[in-house]
Amino acid sequence: LVERGGPGPAEHEWFSQWLHEVADDIRTGLMPANVVPALRAAFGEALSADTLQGLSFIKPHGYAGDYEILEKIYLRHVSADPRYRNWDQFFQKQGAVEAVRNRKQYFIELLKDLQDARQADANVGVLDVACGSCRDVLEFLGDRNDERIKFDCLDCDAGAIAHARRLCRGFERQLSFIRANALRFRPTRRYRLIWCAGLFDYLDDAKFAWLLTRLFGFLEDGGELVIGNFSNRNPSRDYMELVGDWYLRHRDAGELVRLATAAGMTPDNIRVGQEACGINLFLHIKQS
Numbered sequence: 001l002v003e004r005g006g007p008g009p010a011e012h013e014w015f016s017q018w019l020h021e022v023a024d025d026i027r028t029g030l031m032p033a034n035v036v037p038a039l040r041a042a043f044g045e046a047l048s049a050d051t052l053q054g055l056s057f058i059k060p061h062g063y064a065g066d067y068e069i070l071e072k073i074y075l076r077h078v079s080a081d082p083r084y085r086n087w088d089q090f091f092q093k094q095g096a097v098e099a100v101r102n103r104k105q106y107f108i109e110l111l112k113d114l115q116d117a118r119q120a121d122a123n124v125g126v127l128d129v130a131c132g133s134c135r136d137v138l139e140f141l142g143d144r145n146d147e148r149i150k151f152d153c154l155d156c157d158a159g160a161i162a163h164a165r166r167l168c169r170g171f172e173r174q175l176s177f178i179r180a181n182a183l184r185f186r187p188t189r190r191y192r193l194i195w196c197a198g199l200f201d202y203l204d205d206a207k208f209a210w211l212l213t214r215l216f217g218f219l220e221d222g223g224e225l226v227i228g229n230f231s232n233r234n235p236s237r238d239y240m241e242l243v244g245d246w247y248l249r250h251r252d253a254g255e256l257v258r259l260a261t262a263a264g265m266t267p268d269n270i271r272v273g274q275e276a277c278g279i280n281l282f283l284h285i286k287q288s
């Protein structure tokens, strides 16, 4: 498969199935876990920085799921090089990748609802935690510019902040960029909406509960905290883990609600939404 330049569209299904079988065999002990490095080595240049799966594996920014790979997902990047095109097309066809693109839209819809609901002359504060490239914010502002919605965009990666700043040029009056660790950040104001996608699914339950409680404390009365987390129904999990060395903490809706209630949130104020594929879930918690 590697010699032929990766799976063509007609081979996506069986290649995914093959990855599931290998992952199952490792999980059940039929195959030793040390086949994984050999499997990855067999990819050769197909696991270099010239492919999306290679970027995921190499982690040029030091961690999985960086703003650069997210940008390539949003822009549906596929290599022009015939040696890599099939691999990138396979990557872009992944359910998890579609779910990431859908969650951008989910955030944009939340922002539109916020805009429609706000009183005409009122300012509304939004905190975007782990904002990455801010492509979601940019698309919202490009579509419905509203100077009364003020965004604080926070990320710990200086590269992500620099990229987001460049991308959102022209909207400086509404945007503040903050380079900080979300776990240590202390705001100087309160927010109507706090959005965090692509961070909680890297946290263990203790840190999840701790950060949820902390962010909830930054809401104004009537505000809402929305936390994204990949669900156990992620069909791309085996490909992400085996090939891309990209591990997430998948959680189902029940687990998200349990974590929120165990952290002291009122059950009536909690709901779980999902993007169109049902792969990325969103825990909503209202401050009443």
Ligand SMILES: C[S@@+](CC[C@H](N)C(=O)[O-])C[C@H]1O[C@@H](n2cnc3c(N)ncnc32)[C@H](O)[C@@H]1O
Residues within 6 Å of the ligand: 064, 065, 066, 067, 070, 129, 130, 131, 132, 133, 134, 154, 155, 156, 157, 160, 180, 181, 182, 183, 196, 197, 198, 199
């Ligand atoms: C998967 S990306 C998601 C970006 C954006 N929310 C999106 O959906 O496109 C995760 C981002 O979280 C940031 N991040 C990871 N840990 C963080 C932390 N402790 N504090 C702040 N940002 C963090 C990374 O730098 C990266 O930009």
